[in-house]
Amino acid sequence: MARQGFNIRKQTGFSQIAIACFVMLYMPIILLVVYSFNAGTSIAIWEGFSWRWYVSAWANDQVQEATVRSLIIAVWASAIATTVAVLAALATTRTPKFKGQTAVFAMINQPLMVPEIVTAVALLIFFAMIKVATGYTGLLYLIVAHSAFCIPFAYLPIRARLQGMDLSLEQAAADLYASPFKVFTRITLPQLWPGIAAGAMLAFVISLDDVVITEFVKSAGQDTLPTYMLGQLRRVMTPEINAISTVLLAISVTMVIAFTVLTKVRN
Amino acid sequence: MTTAISARSLRKVYPGTPPVEALAGADLDIQDNEFFTLLGPSGCGKTTLLRMIAGFEHPTSGSLDMFGASLLDLPPYKRPINTVFQSYALFPHLTVSQNIAFGLEMLGKPKTEIKETVAQMVDLVQMSELADRQTGQISGGQQQRVALARALAPKPRVLLLDEPLSALDFKLRKEMQLELKRLQTETGITFIFVTHDQEEALTMSDRIAVMNAGSIRQIGAPRDIYDHPAERFVADFIGDTNFLSAQITSSNADRARVDLSSGESTSARLPEGGARDGQVTLAIRPEHAKLVMPDDGLLRGTLENIVYFGTDTHIHLRLTDGTPFTLRQQNNSETELQFAKGDTAGIRFAPDVAQVLKD
Numbered sequence: 320m321a322r323q324g325f326n327i328r329k330q331t332g333f334s335q336i337a338i339a340c341f342v343m344l345y346m347p348i349i350l351l352v353v354y355s356f357n358a359g360t361s362i363a364i365w366e367g368f369s370w371r372w373y374v375s376a377w378a379n380d381q382v383q384e385a386t387v388r389s390l391i392i393a394v395w396a397s398a399i400a401t402t403v404a405v406l407a408a409l410a411t412t413r414t415p416k417f418k419g420q421t422a423v424f425a426m427i428n429q430p431l432m433v434p435e436i437v438t439a440v441a442l443l444i445f446f447a448m449i450k451v452a453t454g455y456t457g458l459l460y461l462i463v464a465h466s467a468f469c470i471p472f473a474y475l476p477i478r479a480r481l482q483g484m485d486l487s488l489e490q491a492a493a494d495l496y497a498s499p500f501k502v503f504t505r506i507t508l509p510q511l512w513p514g515i516a517a518g519a520m521l522a523f524v525i526s527l528d529d530v531v532i533t534e535f536v537k538s539a540g541q542d543t544l545p546t547y548m549l550g551q552l553r554r555v556m557t558p559e560i561n562a563i564s565t566v567l568l569a570i571s572v573t574m575v576i577a578f579t580v581l582t583k584v585r586n
Numbered sequence: 587m588t589t590a591i592s593a594r595s596l597r598k599v600y601p602g603t604p605p606v607e608a609l610a611g612a613d614l615d616i617q618d619n620e621f622f623t624l625l626g627p628s629g630c631g632k633t634t635l636l637r638m639i640a641g642f643e644h645p646t647s648g649s650l651d652m653f654g655a656s657l658l659d660l661p662p663y664k665r666p667i668n669t670v671f672q673s674y675a676l677f678p679h680l681t682v683s684q685n686i687a688f689g690l691e692m693l694g695k696p697k698t699e700i701k702e703t704v705a706q707m708v709d710l711v712q713m714s715e716l717a718d719r720q721t722g723q724i725s726g727g728q729q730q731r732v733a734l735a736r737a738l739a740p741k742p743r744v745l746l747l748d749e750p751l752s753a754l755d756f757k758l759r760k761e762m763q764l765e766l767k768r769l770q771t772e773t774g775i776t777f778i779f780v781t782h783d784q785e786e787a788l789t790m791s792d793r794i795a796v797m798n799a800g801s802i803r804q805i806g807a808p809r810d811i812y813d814h815p816a817e818r819f820v821a822d823f824i825g826d827t828n829f830l831s832a833q834i835t836s837s838n839a840d841r842a843r844v845d846l847s848s849g850e851s852t853s854a855r856l857p858e859g860g861a862r863d864g865q866v867t868l869a870i871r872p873e874h875a876k877l878v879m880p881d882d883g884l885l886r887g888t889l890e891n892i893v894y895f896g897t898d899t900h901i902h903l904r905l906t907d908g909t910p911f912t913l914r915q916q917n918n919s920e921t922e923l924q925f926a927k928g929d930t931a932g933i934r935f936a937p938d939v940a941q942v943l944k945d
Contacts, residue, residue, distance in 0.1 A: 485673070485675065487671050487673050487675040488675050488677060488678075490642055490662070490671075490675065491669070491671055491675035491676075491677070492677070492688070492692075493641075493642075493661070493662040493663045494640060494641075494662050494663070494667075494668055494669045494737075495663075495668065495688050495689035495692055495736070495737075495740065496663045496664075496689055496692035496693050496740065497663055497688075497692045498663055498692075499663075501692060505688075506677060509679045510678070510679060
């Protein structure tokens with residue numbers, strides 16, 4: 320008889336626990352999506368199918384404004400974070416090992432480790448000082464804040480891609496008379512793009528989704544989609560919130576699928 | 587004859603605890619148009635030496651010249667030297683012809699010239715039909731040809747080949763050995779070939795440098811190295827060898843009279859700069875000895891094993907003083923083994939086939 324190794328799937332209760340976990344994870348989301356099509360005004364009592372809340376969300380000025388603001392911030396933040404992440408990834412994989420490299424690595428990933436609320440309070444105080452000194456109250460604060468905490472999310476897939484790349488390709492290019500800059504533009508970059516795209520998308524989704532830091536940093540009238548939704552909680556909740564959530568969910572899922580596909584692209 | 591590459595006291599130490607000396611002061615002159623092979627076991631420093639010539643490693647000390655001018659201050663992309671990498675290192679996002687064109691583009695050659703050269707190169711390595719394929723869509727042997735064409739296209743003065751045949755199967759490797767030799771003769775480019783395969787080195791090279799533990803042990807034509815190994819390592823690394831202890835009784839410029847352990851005496855070749863008297867070790871190739879009647883031999887031994895190899899038979903003997911001795915006899919219709927396992931036989935070899943070793 321063949322010796323069987325330990326198989327967790329064969330343990331009693333495994334399937335039950337697994338099913339319970341999936342129900343807990345996905346049932347609320349499914350309900351949220353279902354009730355976004357509710358014809359009635361309740362978020363808990365089903366009164367038939369309708370697109371009305373999608374139409375009303377689309378027509379809502381505040382939602383429109385918040386959406387545009389969220390997108391502007393997410394586009395800028397992901398672009399800045401990705402650029403910085405590419406440079407950081409090159410510096411930590413394509414240069415000789417330097418003193419304090421581990422420390423630098425930890426510092427780049429700081430937003431993943433420091434509690435978000437701490438960063439949020441710190442930014443609130445710091446930006447308040449700048450606001451007092453300069454009088455500027457525009458979107459730049461949010462863009463800078465989002466860029467900062469998006470960097471590690473963009474950095475990790477890009478770094479992974481760079482580490483996985485065959486170094487002999489860059490040597491071969493140098494051997495074939497390519498200057499270091501040409502090696503980067505002609506060999507490294509074309510192979511790095513799946514990593515860059517994946518990092519940018521991850522950063523985009525993270526920025527789009529952020530509540531805590533945005534809530535602390537935003538000036539009056541600078542609601543993003545998530546903070547607008549949070550604000551609605553204090554008033555009467557209608558399935559309009561479900562509709563907005565469903566759209567956000569659709570965007571995130573699309574991005575995550577694209578991210579997975581891109582990180583799997585080999586060569 | 588012009589010297590293409592010249593190294594003096596070239597040394598490379600990798601920092602660490604303890605530091606690793608990859609190359610311990612190599613002196614080397616490689617002639618223009620030569621097929622030169624660096625041969626040695628892994629870790630002997632041959633790849634380090636090659637990477638220094640390419641410019642990927644910087645020597646700790648010593649000098650490295652190419653046609654009389656120092657290479658040391660030139661980065662890899664400014665050296666008129668190209669490399670065929672062990673892993674081929676083809677650019678996966680480019681097609682076969684784009685790979686071959688890369689070096690020419692970087693040199694800023696005009697478009698028409700690039701097109702012409704690429705067409706020539708693709709022809710030279712017989713890849714015309716696959717020129718527009720991605721490199722991931724061709725076989726290992728074909729990738730090898732593309733890597734070769736890519737390195738030859740910019741017409742370098744010197745071509746470096748880092749064990750380029752090691753990933754190929756036996757038959758393909760034999761074909762590529764002949765092909766490489768043909769290309770070298772046709773293009774007249776100096777080839778510096780790195781390998782740990784002694785047979786590959788013997789069949790292709792004009793000259794071989796045998797390396798071990800960071801230093802060059804012997805440089806010479808394949809025949810010299812094989813027939814007259816200077817020391818035990820070289821004799822042992824290239825081909826099979828019997829080692830016998832002997833006593834030098836008299837010597838002249840390059841020959842010595844030696845007494846074997848059996849008491850018989852023969853003539854042997856002396857290495858350059860080696861011992862000229864006293865107790866020495868002799869190397870004798872298995873195919874240079876033959877079996878004779880016990881009383882006619884220079885040595886005598888008992889047959890311990892007879893192994894049939896198709897084209898030849900290996901006969902393992904134990905000499906009267908206990909030393910093992912292997913003898914190789916070709917299998918043809920004229921020779922028939924007259925001895926059986928357990929028999930005592932004599933061993934004879936011609937004067938001067940025995941080589942005195944330095945150590």
